[in-house]
Amino acid sequence: MLAAYAARFSPDSPVDGLEVGQRPDPVERENWSVVEVRAASLNHHDLWSLQGVGLREDQLPMILGTDAAGVAPDGSEVIVHGVIGADGHGVGPSERRTLLSEKYDGTLAQYVTVPTANLLPKPAELTFAEAACLGTAWLTAYRMLFTVAALKPGQSVLVQGAGGGVATAAIVLGAAAGLDVTVTSRSGAKRERAKSLGARHAIEPGARVPARVDAVVESVGAATWGHSVRSVKPGGTIAVCGATSGDAPPADLTRVFFQELNIRGVTMGTREELAALTAFCARTGVRPVIDSRFALEDTAAALTRLHEGAQTGKIVVTP
Template sequence: MLAALAARICPDDPVSGLDVTEVPDAAAPGNRPDWSVVQVRAAALNHHDLWSLRGVGLSADQLPMVLGTDASGVVVNGPDDGSPGAGSDVVVYPVIGATGHGVGATERRSLLSERYPGTLAEHVAVPSWNLVPKPAELSFAEAACLPTAWLTAYRMLFTTAGLRPGDRVLVQGAGGGVSSAAIALGAAAGLEVVATSRTAAKRDHALAAGAVAALEPGARSPVRVDAVIETVGAATWSHSIRSLRPGGTVVVAGATSGDQPGAELTRMFFTELRVLGATMGSRDDLEALLRFLVRSGLRPTVDSTHRLADARAAVARLASGEHLGKIVVRP
């Protein structure tokens, strides 16, 4: 089958480490009895793919590795255990080992493309427990955008921060996958969303997605917020802390600008702030996110769609930072 691989670790030029080539088919006989094979109809890129090509979380002795964490598709085969059967439309939950399903209770948690081949291929094999029925209301491309960035944003807003309609939230770095999802989800749920971005185009996109204000990085927020969605790190940390109301919460799910921020410890203890971490979300969160999109009519923005054979161009667009929304790859 055709697949996009991390073939080489290239810290300074991650795109050059990507090969699109034939690999053994995941649908071939011999899969584990409690795993299913999915024919991938759409996969979406994430910065995780770039980090893997740079060698972050993926070592040279694990190469070649099929990239990709997000996918939707159609079940080809699997066990008769109550999970979606052959012909079912599904979304793939990409966390392996979180509960022991399909891998045993002692295996540490990982994402697809870290220990097991990922979704940028014609077929992907996953534990059957990881399959979530795809709502008919969502296209394969829309559904493929959800399991990493949108799921993380959903968990940060509603599970970790516990925000409710009418609450105020600041989203740093509006162009990122998690951040742009948080703006759209927050606005659809009745939150008052303030966003930041370095570029005017991405600030305009944030306003179109429902933000009440879109600021340049570091600009004073028009309101003190109940929570901050923080994925940028050192470059925005002080601004995040200073934008919170007393007792507010920063939820951290990344540090693309580095993880050595000025701690602002005096302000943190004096105003009794909370700092919480979030990584991905649970399978239950993914099911809730799917229901939310069906009922609200909200859909992820697809920046562009590429053939699997052109996966290098798709990853290059992700690396450029010029995209607005998710980049989708179709086998």
Template sequence: MLAAVAARTDAQHPVGALELQQVPRPRVADLPAHWTVVDVHAAALNHHDLWALRGVGLGQDQLPMVLGCDAAGTTPDGREVVVHGVIGGEGHGVGPQERRSILSERYPGTLAEQVAVPTWNLVPKPAELTFVEAACLPTAWLTAYRMLFTSARLSPGDRVLVQGVGGGVASAAITLAAAAGLEVVATSRDATKRARALQMGAGHAVEPGQRLPFRVDAVIETVGAATWDHSMRSVRPGGVVVVAGATTGDAAPMGLQRLFFTEVTVMGATMGSRADLEALVRMCVTTGLRPVVDSTFDLADAPQAMARLASGEHVGKVVCTVPHRT
């Protein structure tokens, strides 16, 4: 079957390390008990894929590795499902002692015609969501949902700063927060992206580092060094900064004096639980909310899709689709 594979790693030119290859289909007879093979209809790309191509979290002994954390597709009995990409940790389908990982770290990922996962990881896909829309949810949208509502515990009327419009998590956070009745401030260096943020529901869109009209209850931080000081200056005393990425590197200095003096909480978040994903799917159905999709590519054009993601010019999710089989 066709798959987008990390054939090697390249810290400077990660897209060049991606290859389209024919790899063996997962065989039920070779899988652990309670695993299912899913026919992938759509798989969304994430910065996790770019980091893997750079060699972060993916050793040479693990290559080649099929990339991809997100997917929506069908099971052998015809059920339409969304794949929760976190394997282990909760002990379902892999044994109680296996440490948590994400698809494409220890097990082949979703950028392929088929993917094998523990059956417990499959969430029913409602008919209201297309395969492309559903494939956007399990990583970026799930992380944003967890950051806003599980980690920060925000409620309607609260104020939130979302750093770095354009990335999948940031775009999802703006859309989810606005739908939940939060007052959203978004940042971007790009005027076009700031305008898009307003279209997605942000009440304010400013340049990075610009003083906000008010202190926020929480900051959604995925940028890192370039925005960290602004995040710490923008959160109210007793507020929370939730971190799910550092695309510009680690923050240094961290601003410890402000941290302890204003009693700010700093929390980490990575994706979310299966229960979070089920709640997110229900939210999309009941509110009519849909993921922001930047562009779609055929799986055979995965290198171009990855280049689009790496360019930083996208707003929303970049998705690869697998042609329907007859």
């Protein structure tokens, strides 16, 4: 089968570690299903893998990708939940949690094999491309807003760094749920785009927020951490899912303990949360923002766009 995989590590130029070519078809095994991939979407996790983060040399070649939607062996249309081992289904109760493309081959291929319990029905209302965007960035945003921060309509959230998959998802989901959304970006075009997606305020990084917020969606790290800590209300929550600009500088612990802030890490979410997110999208008309679409053969160009930060929303790859 055709697949896009990490053939080598390239810390400074991650796309140079990518190859697109033939890999063995998945092998059928008990309690796992082989899914024909109709659409997959990219995440920064794919770039990190190409840089050698979370993989060892002896695991190469590794097929990239954590998200997909496709067709199960029985002909049903499904969404893949890319967290493996979280509850033992298909792998045994003692296996530690990993994401697809960390221990098991990922979704940037014509076929992917996953524990059968990791498959959710794809609603007819969602296209394969839309459904393929939900499993990582949108699921992470959903968990940050509604599980970790437990936000309710009328409350406020600051989303750091408009344009990325998690940030775009948080804007759209937050606005649809009645939240007051403020977003930051260095790009005037991305700030305007964020407002068109439902953000009430769009400001430059580090600028004073109109009012302190109930929660912050933090995926940038070093470049925005101090602003996040200063912008949240006493007792508020900073939900952290990434550090694309590097690890945070000194944590401003005095403000953290004096203001009694809650800081929570988030990596994707549960199957139940993915099912709830999928139902929310199907019933409300909310849809993932798709920046662009590439053929599987053109995965290098797709990853280059992601690496350059040129996108707003999700980049979809179709076999």
